[in-house]
Amino acid sequence: MSEAQHILVVDDDNRIRDLLKKYLTRNSFRVTAAADAASARKLMTTFDFDLAILDIMMPGETGLELLASLRSSGKRVPVLLLTAKGETGDRIEGLKAGADDYLSKPFEPEELLLRISAILRRTHVEPPPEEIEMSGLVFNAKHQELTSGARRVxxxxxxxxxxxxxxxxxxxxxxxxxxxxxxxxxTERSIDVQVTRLRRKIEPDPRQPIHIQTVRGIGYRLMPD
Structure with a gap:
């Protein structure tokens, strides 16, 4: 049996949050709920969610602000926004910020389920390749080893x-x-140090990295051959 897809529900309304959790759980999803953006952000450091449902109008940090923060930090978790009926401006801003879809309140549970299924189909990502090649080196993710020909690095x-x-x-x-x-x-600083050391073992020229690239303001990106 395949593992249930994990959905994060973020809404400050206890009633809606509980209803969504019960309904989605009955439809074979694994559901984790948060009442605000700060709690949601902490959960995202622990779990890899398949989709997040964010209410736009939350006290403190809004759903739009949380979405913008997630996208700017490189998190690509699919997002469905819940908006108040008639809030056209919020819907447009949400889509511009990187939302995958939106749904206006009040909504039919069946429509929510259909939109979630459509998003998951569109955003399904194939598992990463077992082996990644980088300038003559091969990293095998399954066996957790980096090799250069017959030699293990x-x-x-x-x-x-x-x-x-x-x-x-x-x-x-x-x-x-x-x-x-x-x-x-x-820490973020120790990650920078580890990247420098890793580049010495991977890059043809560590001073001009082509495989472990710095993404300004975010972090790093691995580019295979």
């Missing part, structure tokens, strides 16, 4: 973990915050 545990996280999202920017949150005892 020695990596520290921290370097191996960093390379694995970047390889899992090859071609996409990964924020320093995300890398640090998933690496025990790491």
């Amino acid at each position: 020695r990596l520290t545990e921290a370097e191996l973990q960093l390379l694995s996280m970047l390889a899992a999202k090859a071609g996409e920017p990964v924020s320093r915050e995300e890398l640090a949150s998933k690496s025990p005892n790491s």
Whole structure:
């Protein structure tokens, strides 16, 4: 049996939040709920969600502000916005900010389910390749090893973990915050140090990296051959 897809519901209205959680759970989704943007952000450092449902009108940080923050940090989790009926401006701003779809309140549960299914079909991503080639080196994600021909390139545990996280999202920017949150005892500064060391083992010229690229204001991106 395949693992249930994990949805994050973010809404300050307890009634709507509980109804969504119960309805989606009955329809075979795994659901985690948050009452505000701050709680949602913490959950996103722990779980990899398949989709997030964000209410736009929340006290404090709004759903639009949370969405903009997620996209600027490189998080590509699909987002469905819940808007008040007639709030055309919010819907337009949400789509501009990177939302995948929106639904106006009040809504029919069946329509919500159809929109979620459509988003998940559109945004389904194939698993990363088992092997990634970089200037004569091969990283095997399954066996967790980097090789040059028949020779195994020695990596520290921290370097191996960093390379694995970047390889899992090859071609996409990964924020320093995300890398640090998933690496025990790491900070954003220590991630920079690990990247420098890893480049020495991977790049033809570490001073001009072509594989572990810096994404200004966000973090790093792994580019295979």
